[in-house]
Amino acid sequence: MNEYLQLMKSELMVILIIFILMFIKLGKGLPNGTLLSLVQLLLLINVAVSFGFNETGRIFNGMFVHNELAGFQKGILSLAVYLISLLCSDWLKDHEHMPEFFMLMLSALLGMFFLVSSDHLLMFYLSLELASIPVAAMANFDLERRKSSEAAMKMVMSSALASGIMLFGISLIYGISGSLDFATIWGSLRNEPLHIMAFVFLFSAFAFKLSVVPFHFWTADVYEGSPVAVTAFLSVASKGAVSFALFNILYKLFPNLSAPWYTLVVVLSILTMLIGNFFALRQDNFLRFLAFSSIAQVGFILVALSGQNSQVISAVTYFVLVYVFSNLAAFGVASVLRSQLGIENISQLKGLYKTSPALAWALALGLFSLAGIPPAAGFFGKLFLLMAGAAKGNYWFITIAALNMIVSLYYYLRIVKLVFSAPDGEQVQEVKILKPVGLGLVICSAGIVLAGIVSWIYDHINSMV
Amino acid sequence: MMEPGLYHLLVIGALLFFTGIYGFFTRRNMISMLMSIELMLNSVNINFIAFNKYLWPDTLGGTFFTVFVIAIAAAEAAVALAIIINLYRSHQSINVEVAEEMKY
Numbered sequence: 007m008n009e010y011l012q013l014m015k016s017e018l019m020v021i022l023i024i025f026i027l028m029f030i031k032l033g034k035g036l037p038n039g040t041l042l043s044l045v046q047l048l049l050l051i052n053v054a055v056s057f058g059f060n061e062t063g064r065i066f067n068g069m070f071v072h073n074e075l076a077g078f079q080k081g082i083l084s085l086a087v088y089l090i091s092l093l094c095s096d097w098l099k100d101h102e103h104m105p106e107f108f109m110l111m112l113s114a115l116l117g118m119f120f121l122v123s124s125d126h127l128l129m130f131y132l133s134l135e136l137a138s139i140p141v142a143a144m145a146n147f148d149l150e151r152r153k154s155s156e157a158a159m160k161m162v163m164s165s166a167l168a169s170g171i172m173l174f175g176i177s178l179i180y181g182i183s184g185s186l187d188f189a190t191i192w193g194s195l196r197n198e199p200l201h202i203m204a205f206v207f208l209f210s211a212f213a214f215k216l217s218v219v220p221f222h223f224w225t226a227d228v229y230e231g232s233p234v235a236v237t238a239f240l241s242v243a244s245k246g247a248v249s250f251a252l253f254n255i256l257y258k259l260f261p262n263l264s265a266p267w268y269t270l271v272v273v274l275s276i277l278t279m280l281i282g283n284f285f286a287l288r289q290d291n292f293l294r295f296l297a298f299s300s301i302a303q304v305g306f307i308l309v310a311l312s313g314q315n316s317q318v319i320s321a322v323t324y325f326v327l328v329y330v331f332s333n334l335a336a337f338g339v340a341s342v343l344r345s346q347l348g349i350e351n352i353s354q355l356k357g358l359y360k361t362s363p364a365l366a367w368a369l370a371l372g373l374f375s376l377a378g379i380p381p382a383a384g385f386f387g388k389l390f391l392l393m394a395g396a397a398k399g400n401y402w403f404i405t406i407a408a409l410n411m412i413v414s415l416y417y418y419l420r421i422v423k424l425v426f427s428a429p430d431g432e433q434v435q436e437v438k439i440l441k442p443v444g445l446g447l448v449i450c451s452a453g454i455v456l457a458g459i460v461s462w463i464y465d466h467i468n469s470m471v
Numbered sequence: 472m473m474e475p476g477l478y479h480l481l482v483i484g485a486l487l488f489f490t491g492i493y494g495f496f497t498r499r500n501m502i503s504m505l506m507s508i509e510l511m512l513n514s515v516n517i518n519f520i521a522f523n524k525y526l527w528p529d530t531l532g533g534t535f536f537t538v539f540v541i542a543i544a545a546a547e548a549a550v551a552l553a554i555i556i557n558l559y560r561s562h563q564s565i566n567v568e569v570a571e572e573m574k575y
Contacts, residue, residue: 128536135543139550146554155558156570162551163504167495169547170511173540174488177518177533184527186536227573 013063013072016056016080020116023048024109031105038099042091045108046442049088057081068187069126074470079122079250079323086243086330087115092446093338094235096345099440107147110140111239118247125258127176127186130251134172137247138165138215141240145232157231164224168214175207188258195262202266208255209270215248216304217297219277226285229297234344237293238337241300246326249307253319256311264314271312272403279305279410286417290351292340295417296333299376302414303329306388309395309407317397320468321390327463328375328387331453335372338447339365346437352421357429361436368447370422375454377418378411383458390464480521487514501555501565505548512544 011018026048030036036044060077064070091098091108098104117136124130142165146158180186182201183194195201210221217225229237260267282302289295310321342365343349359366375384388411396404439447457463487510494507516537523533555565562569 128532128539131536132539132543135547139547142554143550146557149557150561152561153572155554155561156572158554159501159558159567159570162547162554163495163501163508166505166508166547166551167492167511169543170488170491170508170515173512173515174518176536177484177515177522180519180533180536181522181526184522184530184532186532230573 009063010065012061013065017116017119019052019055020112024112027105027109038104042095042099046091049091053084053088056084069129070123071125072123076122078470080119082327082330083118083243083247089334089446090235090238092442093334094341095440095442096342097233097235110144114140121247121251125188135169144236145228148233153231157228160224161228168211171207172211175204178204192259192261197263205260205263212252216245217301218274218304219281222301225301226294226297230291230294234337234341238334242330242333249322253322268312271308275305275308276406283410283413290353292350292352295352296336306391310391313394313397315397316471317394320471321394323467324464325387325391328383328457331450332372332375332384335368335450339369342437342443347435356424358425358434360429361434366425368451369425371451371454373418373422377415382454386458477521477525480517484514484517499566499568501567505551509544512540516540
């Protein structure tokens with residue numbers, strides 16, 4: 007019993023928060039402002055619970071595995087949710103259904119926790135569904151906006167298709183090996199047509215969730231239509247959790263098929279980076295732009311995942327940590343601007359520095375980090391990703407990835423230039439930065455700077471592998 | 472009279488699965504698309520049960536998986552239907568062609 011409490015502490019904490027919210031909602035209820043502060047406090051506790059005291063062990067007959075690294079990854083995901091709850095206060099504080107929003111978001115977070123820890127295909131399937139069904143409901147949370155329901159429809163349909171395809175792959179794996187346990191399956195998989203087909207079916211579901219080209223079509227529409235909080239959650243927490251799980255699938259379930267999947271991952275990675283970058287160049291809607299930029303970033307994660315060495319998972323984990331800070335800085339600014347001024351387009355950002363310098367700096371720092379410019383942590387994140395990929399010795403592939411980083415510099419810096427240039431004609435109106443939003447932006451900026459400078463963080467992740 | 476065996480069931484499963492995919496991409500009505508997805512999930516159930524019965528009769532993994540797939544399919548359909556109803560309120564139609572405000 008004690009073991010269950012110890013190994014599942016972060017999951018139990020999330021369930022506890024969901025129940026607290028449910029009882030508050032069922033009872034008399036609290037004023038929205040108080041409730042939001044309470045939730046933020048609980049989520050902060052959740053971050054602490056996830057990062058601290060992680061033991062190694064397996065429970066539920068080996069279905070659920072927990073170790074230090076999994077604990078750290080769960081910590082990153084909880085941190086992302088905490089930051090979202092801070093940064094999107096503007097939108098959340100007036101929303102009539104705020105407790106439900108958090109219940110859904112925490113259910114998805116719970117699914118991601120189980121996804122990171124799963125070591126059994128049944129557990130894996132259930133957690134992937136738990137991580138994606140609530141997100142579709144969340145995408146519809148601006149009930150009156152037409153775009154929001156369109157986004158939710160696209161999300162639920164494409165994720166249902168993806169999970170159907172994945173299930174077919176799982177059924178083939180069950181037919182091949184007679185087991186659903188990762189530890190017993192991997193030995194019976196060989197480099198044979200049926201086994202490769204099962205892998206391709208399973209992989210395409212991951213490609214859907216990670217929005218790898220050619221499965222990226224839903225991404226931009228869902229990002230544009232959903233509320234900013236949901237978009238932030240999708241692009242940071244969902245991507246992070248699925249890339250951790252993809253590592254498990256590639257390296258624990260399919261190590262015997264490493265030759266075919268290496269080719270597949272390399273080809274998809276190049277396509278993803280190219281298409282993400284070139285579509286990001288021509289976007290004017292800020293959220294759509296961030297969608298394509300996140301597609302391009304997933305391409306870089308795939309570069310590392312193709313590496314097949316012990317550095318891979320530490321590079322990916324570190325990158326996701328940095329990505330949480332840098333992407334959420336950009337999303338925080340987008341959220342404030344959209345809920346207070348209704349700004350959605352990049353061209354409207356011109357001269358933002360004049361009226362709200364704090365927002366401009368946070369946005370610039372986030373974009374610098376996403377582009378990978380040295381003082382910001384994003385540079386080190388990209389560097390470790392490329393190094394993990396380069397260890398395989400496929401240098402032309404790494405060169406293409408590095409060239410793609412240069413392309414991405416153009417569109418990130420274009421926004422920074424717009425933000426800092428003098429406004430012509432109409433000025434961006436002044437915005438009021440709420441205390442939680444300010445705190446969130448400070449944490450993001452501090453994270454971007456510190457995660458790059460403090461080398462202890464990467465060493466710490468590396469020591470857990 | 473031929474006894475139906477593993478291969479017959481797998482062929483039915485594969486046919487159902489690809490009928491589902493075909494339906495998903497050709498149907499324009501959202502409810503029909505949802506039904507196509509149900510077809511896919513049920514083909515997977517047939518696969519699981521067939522593998523369980525003919526290849527691995529001493530395990531229960533396939534049967535259990537089927538039960539969970541049915542439950543999840545219900546949950547997914549519930550959320551999808553709620554979203555479709557809400558979409559109908561704003562667009563007055565459940566044809567996917569009407570939901571095309573966002574492109575490229």
